[in-house]
Amino acid sequence: MTTNPAAQxxxxxxxxxxxxxxxxDRMILQAIVRRxxxxxxxxxxxxxxxxxxxxxxxxxxxMDALMPVMNGLEASRAIKTLAxxxxxxxxxxxxxxxxxxxxxxxxxxxDDFMSKPYxxxxxxxxxxxxxxxxxxxxxxxxxxxxxxxxxxxxxxxFDNVAHSGCLNLSNIQHSLSxxxxxxxxxxxxxxxxxxxxLLFLGDFTGHGLPAAIGxxxxxxxxxxxxxKGFSMEEVLREVNSKLRKILPVGVFCxxxxxxxxxxxxxxxxxxxxxPDVYLLREQSGKVERFASAHLPLGVLDPHEFDPHSQDVVMxxxxxVFLWSDGIVESRNSANEMFGEDRLNQVFExxxxxxxxxxxxxxxVDRFMGGSDRDDDITLVTAKMVDIEQIGMTTYESNKGSxxxxxxxxxxxxLHDQSLAxxxxxxxxxxxxxxxxxxxPLGGQLYTLLAELFSNALEHGVLELDSSLxxxxxxxxQYYLEREQALAALSDGxxxxxxxxxxxxxxxxxxxxxxxxxxxFSYASYASEEPTAGATSETAPTADSAAHAKVxxxxxxxxxxxxxxxxxxxxxxxxxxxxxxxxxxxxx
Amino acid sequence: xEPQGTVRYSITQREAAMSDSDTPMQIENHLDVTILGELQxxxxxxxxxxxxxxxxxARVRVRELVRTVNSGVPEDIRQSAHSFKGSTLNVGAKQxxxxxxELEDLARSGRTQGSRGLVDRIEIELDQVESLxxxxxx
Amino acid sequence: xxxxxxxxxxxxEMTIKITGRFDFSxxxxxxxxxxxxxxxxxxxxxxMCDATYLDSSALGMLLLLRDHAGGDHSEIRIVNCNEDVxxxxxxxxxxxxxxxx
Numbered sequence: 001m002t003t004n005p006a007a008q009x010x011x012x013x014x015x016x017x018x019x020x021x022x023x024x025d026r027m028i029l030q031a032i033v034r035r036x037x038x039x040x041x042x043x044x045x046x047x048x049x050x051x052x053x054x055x056x057x058x059x060x061x062x063m064d065a066l067m068p069v070m071n072g073l074e075a076s077r078a079i080k081t082l083a084x085x086x087x088x089x090x091x092x093x094x095x096x097x098x099x100x101x102x103x104x105x106x107x108x109x110x111d112d113f114m115s116k117p118y119x120x121x122x123x124x125x126x127x128x129x130x131x132x133x134x135x136x137x138x139x140x141x142x143x144x145x146x147x148x149x150x151x152x153x154x155x156x157x158f159d160n161v162a163h164s165g166c167l168n169l170s171n172i173q174h175s176l177s178x179x180x181x182x183x184x185x186x187x188x189x190x191x192x193x194x195x196x197x198l199l200f201l202g203d204f205t206g207h208g209l210p211a212a213i214g215x216x217x218x219x220x221x222x223x224x225x226x227x228k229g230f231s232m233e234e235v236l237r238e239v240n241s242k243l244r245k246i247l248p249v250g251v252f253c254x255x256x257x258x259x260x261x262x263x264x265x266x267x268x269x270x271x272x273x274x275p276d277v278y279l280l281r282e283q284s285g286k287v288e289r290f291a292s293a294h295l296p297l298g299v300l301d302p303h304e305f306d307p308h309s310q311d312v313v314m315x316x317x318x319x320v321f322l323w324s325d326g327i328v329e330s331r332n333s334a335n336e337m338f339g340e341d342r343l344n345q346v347f348e349x350x351x352x353x354x355x356x357x358x359x360x361x362x363x364v365d366r367f368m369g370g371s372d373r374d375d376d377i378t379l380v381t382a383k384m385v386d387i388e389q390i391g392m393t394t395y396e397s398n399k400g401s402x403x404x405x406x407x408x409x410x411x412x413x414l415h416d417q418s419l420a421x422x423x424x425x426x427x428x429x430x431x432x433x434x435x436x437x438x439x440p441l442g443g444q445l446y447t448l449l450a451e452l453f454s455n456a457l458e459h460g461v462l463e464l465d466s467s468l469x470x471x472x473x474x475x476x477q478y479y480l481e482r483e484q485a486l487a488a489l490s491d492g493x494x495x496x497x498x499x500x501x502x503x504x505x506x507x508x509x510x511x512x513x514x515x516x517x518x519x520f521s522y523a524s525y526a527s528e529e530p531t532a533g534a535t536s537e538t539a540p541t542a543d544s545a546a547h548a549k550v551x552x553x554x555x556x557x558x559x560x561x562x563x564x565x566x567x568x569x570x571x572x573x574x575x576x577x578x579x580x581x582x583x584x585x586x587x
Numbered sequence: 588x589e590p591q592g593t594v595r596y597s598i599t600q601r602e603a604a605m606s607d608s609d610t611p612m613q614i615e616n617h618l619d620v621t622i623l624g625e626l627q628x629x630x631x632x633x634x635x636x637x638x639x640x641x642x643x644x645a646r647v648r649v650r651e652l653v654r655t656v657n658s659g660v661p662e663d664i665r666q667s668a669h670s671f672k673g674s675t676l677n678v679g680a681k682q683x684x685x686x687x688x689e690l691e692d693l694a695r696s697g698r699t700q701g702s703r704g705l706v707d708r709i710e711i712e713l714d715q716v717e718s719l720x721x722x723x724x725x
Numbered sequence: 726x727x728x729x730x731x732x733x734x735x736x737x738e739m740t741i742k743i744t745g746r747f748d749f750s751x752x753x754x755x756x757x758x759x760x761x762x763x764x765x766x767x768x769x770x771x772x773m774c775d776a777t778y779l780d781s782s783a784l785g786m787l788l789l790l791r792d793h794a795g796g797d798h799s800e801i802r803i804v805n806c807n808e809d810v811x812x813x814x815x816x817x818x819x820x821x822x823x824x825x826x
Contacts (some may be wrong), residue, residue, distance in 0.1 A: 017789065021670075022644065022670070022673065022674045023640050023644055024637055024640045024641040024672055024674050024678060025646055025673065025676065025677050027630070027636070027637050028626065028630075028635070028637065028642060028677055028678075031629050031630050031633065032629065035629060064673075066666065068672060070747065075773045095669065095673040095676055096675075116673045116674075116676040116677050116679045117619075117622055117676045117678075117679065118677060120625065120629065146629075184781075193752055203781065204780040204781075205782055205785045206749065206781070206785070207749075208784055228758075238731055249792045250785030250786060250789040250792075251785055252784075253790070254781065254816075254817060272817075272818070273816060273817040273818065274816070275816060291816075292815075292816045292817070292818060293818065293822055294818055295817065295818045295819070296784075296817055296818075297821070299788065299822075303593065466643055557754075
């Protein structure tokens with residue numbers, strides 16, 4: 001864009017509307033304007049001016065203030081309304097002298113004055129100046145339209161990447177403006193293959209495309225890894241290192257991630273740079289706060305990043321609340337912030353916990369004077385429920401191959417260092433999902449594998465006492481000890497052997513998991529579940545829905561769940577080895 | 588353009604005060620010849636048309652002034668005086684526009700006393716302007 | 726909002742004083758200050774005594790300064806924070822990267 005007006009070529013060929021009730025004045029103006037090479041439209045009163053404006057859309061209007069029928073003030077208001085977002089400069093022709101009358105002309109939409117007697121040089125300069133302003137305005141509008149178009153495309157791509165995950169589940173409520181991604185705000189939720197759920201709320205630095213651009217890889221990683229069964233720590237690590245790698249220094253993502261486990265009723269909470277995550281206890285109505293303990297995502301190098309979460313036991317009806325600073329920092333007309341105190345009052349004053357979500361939005365809206373800004377509030381809350389209420393996960397698999405490998409065996413032995421640093425489940429699941437007949441069973445197979453593997457690792461190799469998990473404190477304690485034991489591990493091994501073979505109808509998968517631990521007395525666990533024999537080769541009893549009804553024995557080894565997921569379950573070698581058989585199709 | 592005109596105007600006034608019988612001085616007492624000169628070169632062949640249009644319109648406006656003064660509503664007087672003032676300014680009839688402004692100011696203050704006298708002077712001035720214009724510009 | 730820089734007598738340190746809201750509008754100004762600073766300057770002090778507020782863009786600017794001043798080897802102090810400013814620095818755990826006093 002040229003900024004030096006002197007460098008502009010003379011403006012010509014505009015269409016200029018002249019509205020004046022005096023014929024000799026009209027003649028003079030017309031002559032001046034024509035002499036400058038513009039086209040002239042003539043109106044003798046305000047109404048005619050508005051009509052001519054509608055028909056011919058002139059570029060600039062020269063308007064007498066006092067005219068019969070409709071005066072210039074009224075006409076200019078009408079023309080400005082018709083012009084909408086186009087800039088149509090109106091120059092008032094006036095011999096008015098008093099400041100008040102002149103101000104009234106500008107208030108009614110006039111852009112400038114021209115006093116009588118008309119001066120040709122001044123009028124020419126004014127027309128040129130407004131013509132430049134019009135050109136700039138048009139260019140701005142083109143840029144703006146272009147930007148909106150680009151945002152729309154970016155938004156479509158983002159929506160395809162981010163879709164809505166499982167945000168529409170009955171135990172989740174969220175508020176996110178449709179264009180929030182351009183404010184840097186993101187809310188994501190996805191089921192894990194074992195039925196659990198990962199919840200993420202993020203707030204990127206800045207606004208517009210720069211703020212939105214990091215949200216796409218973040219969503220891609222979040223959905224991809226969560227649905228494949230990676231743990232929250234692994235998802236966080238990957239998100240952090242990806243953002244660190246692709247975003248410029250100074251652009252990062254404040255966020256909170258929560259993993260809900262509906263089987264053992266627990267949550268893991270990670271907060272980096274957003275306000276406290278709230279955990280509302282339904283029974284007591286009390287709120288527990290989880291403060292930000294980490295730098296935002298994308299700041300630290302991968303080796304410095306800390307994905308450790310705070311672990312907590314939940315009960316049905318307990319809720320977590322995640323938000324960006326938008327709520328607390330909402331401002332009213334007096335520029336006061338909504339603040340934490342008002343937020344806490346919403347929790348104190350709302351008896352029905354189901355209504356708190358809406359109460360927060362209402363209160364912020366009311367505080368801001370009902371200016372309809374709650375569209376900009378980013379908030380997500382999720383409730384702990386029994387898994388039946390939200391159903392099991394359908395394992396996401398985009399594998400297209402028909403049939404796949406039919407008869408094969410794979411053994412994967414993980415030794416001490418690998419056990420501390422590597423999660424084999426996604427890799428193994430990836431292979432299992434190559435088998436066409438196993439794809440519908442993805443969620444169950446994942447849960448089965450996860451249970452068998454963690455039993456072998458935690459109770460076998462690490463020799464952790466499962467009774468530690470009893471009670472709210474014990475749960476966190478358990479994970480702490482697990483971490484310490486893993487870090488100190490110097491020998492030990494978990495061996496996974498998977499065999500698949502075809503049957504006359506369908507096929508059969510045999511999972512064998514062996515550890516180097518001390519073994520355990522499986523008979524005592526088997527007695528907990530008298531209806532299904534843990535040691536005998538029984539006929540298939542569990543149907544696909546039954547596992548959801550299993551009461552999770554979280555103090556133990558989840559054996560009753562394992563039994564329901566498999567057609568046969570056998571413990572060997574004093575409990576150091578377990579063999580589970582799954583046949584498909586399951587009926 | 589404008590500053591030159593202003594300088595000329597002030598000199599003219601002083602000269603006019605010294606002698607009011609001289610014909611060129613008399614013209615400049617009533618008309619701004621700079622403005623008229625500019626209009627002449629701007630409108631070229633249409634210039635006589637402009638003068639005729641102004642004079643015809645001016646007669647209508649003066650009749651309107653007489654009517655409003657007779658009816659005695661200050662706001663009506665103010666508006667018609669204001670309107671007429673605008674067109675007289677544009678053709679450089681400076682004495683006429685001064686009289687219109689005087690009448691406009693009077694009406695704005697809410698008074699009507701003296702307005703009839705002013706309208707009479709406006710009518711006489713218009714006659715002067717017409718004859719000067721016809722003599723010098725048509 | 727304004728940003729002003731006061732170099733120390735020994736030429737090795739610089740104090741950057743923030744006045745008013747520290748947000749995206751000060752991006753250019755803030756960057757120019759440290760980019761035009763003498764290469765001898767090793768220690769930076771951000772004086773927040775007149776800063777009323779900072780947003781995430783301001784946190785980004787602090788990271789840019791840290792990067793400029795040598796990343797993990799940088800020496801940057803943030804001093805005289807009011808309660809609001811301190812809270813924002815605490816939530817984002819910037820204490821891990823800067824000396825907040």
